[in-house]
Amino acid sequence: xxxxxxxxxxxxxGFLLRNTSFPALVARCVMPVILALLFCMGVLIGANDTxxxxxxxxxxxxxxxxxxxxxxxxxxxxxxCHVLNRRKNMAATQQDRx
Amino acid sequence: xxxxxxxxxxxxxGILCGRFSLLPxxxxxxxxxxxxxxxxxxxxxxxxxxxxxxxxxxxxxRPQILLYPLGSTIGTFLGAALASLCLAYPLSHCxxxxxxxxxxxxxxxxxxxxxxSELGTVALICNVLREALTLLLxxxxxxxxxxxxxIAMGGATTxxxxxxxxxxxxxxxxxxxxxxxxxxxxxxxxxxxxxxxSL
Numbered sequence: 243x244x245x246x247x248x249x250x251x252x253x254x255x256g257f258l259l260r261n262t263s264f265p266a267l268v269a270r271c272v273m274p275v276i277l278a279l280l281f282c283m284g285v286l287i288g289a290n291d292t293x294x295x296x297x298x299x300x301x302x303x304x305x306x307x308x309x310x311x312x313x314x315x316x317x318x319x320x321x322x323c324h325v326l327n328r329r330k331n332m333a334a335t336q337q338d339r340x
Numbered sequence: 341x342x343x344x345x346x347x348x349x350x351x352x353x354g355i356l357c358g359r360f361s362l363l364p365x366x367x368x369x370x371x372x373x374x375x376x377x378x379x380x381x382x383x384x385x386x387x388x389x390x391x392x393x394x395x396x397x398x399x400x401x402r403p404q405i406l407l408y409p410l411g412s413t414i415g416t417f418l419g420a421a422l423a424s425l426c427l428a429y430p431l432s433h434c435x436x437x438x439x440x441x442x443x444x445x446x447x448x449x450x451x452x453x454x455x456x457s458e459l460g461t462v463a464l465i466c467n468v469l470r471e472a473l474t475l476l477l478x479x480x481x482x483x484x485x486x487x488x489x490x491i492a493m494g495g496a497t498t499x500x501x502x503x504x505x506x507x508x509x510x511x512x513x514x515x516x517x518x519x520x521x522x523x524x525x526x527x528x529x530x531x532x533x534x535x536x537x538s539l
Contacts, residue, residue: 248378248381249385252384256386259390265390271383275376276445277347277350279449280445281353284352285368286373287355287358287461289358293457296458300465303465304465307437307462308467311423311441311495312473314418315413315419316490316492317415318411318492319486322410
């Protein structure tokens with residue numbers, strides 16, 4: 243929950259200091275922080291025997307979730323496109339008639 | 341692409357260090373990662389707040405274009421809900437993993453913090469794979485699907501890592517849609533992940 247508060251604080255700071263070189267400086271720090279965090283995550287995971295012993299099944303769960311979320315968003319946005327196209331076509335034919 | 345590989349390399353290096361206890365005891369702890377996480381969220385916020393592109397796009401936005409990220413979100417959640425039927429994780433945890441929208445660095449860190457390292461690992465693998473699958477499948481999918489549906493595959497990555505392949509495959513007229521799609525999803529990742537983790 244605190245993480246969100248920090249993000250909003252950041253948005254405010256970024257907006258106020260948008261005309262200075264400060265945001266560019268911060269942008270250069272993002273990647274090292276991400277790397278440090280994932281390294282730490284790796285250390286905690288590597289030291290955790292339950293996770294290390296179950297890595298194949300965790301990987302499989304990840305693959306199932308990746309494939310299903312990807313397929314889900316493709317299907318859903320395809321439907322959105324379909325509906326938008328139909329409405330556009332209907333509007334076009336109505337204009338032709340009038 | 342190169343930065344994704346570096347990120348994965350650091351993660352694997354961390355796993356090796358943890359596995360074989362190569363680091364002095366107590367150097368890496370949950371408390372340290374929390375501080376780093378707050379620093380990351382602060383800098384993510386700062387780069388959002390000063391982004392002129394964001395305001396340009398908000399100004400020139402037609403509401404219709406927002407239907408794509410909305411559809412992408414709903415579809416991702418439906419997919420994750422379906423997957424939860426055959427996985428050992430509860431619905432809310434599957435939704436939290438899915439809500440990473442391929443933005444693996446932030447979502448897996450948030451999930452590790454809120455739920456635990458095990459689900460965080462699943463989130464990392466899932467969202468890395470979603471990005472990789474998108475990079476692989478875009479050229480093929482573009483033959484059968486409407487361009488916005490191809491963009492939806494990439495989730496929150498369609499403004500950085502997967503933008504070049506999308507622009508090359510779909511044409512530069514779709515870059516704007518891809519940017520709006522990613523910015524909306526990107527912004528919503530922390531909200532959805534924290535929301536689903538708290539259920």
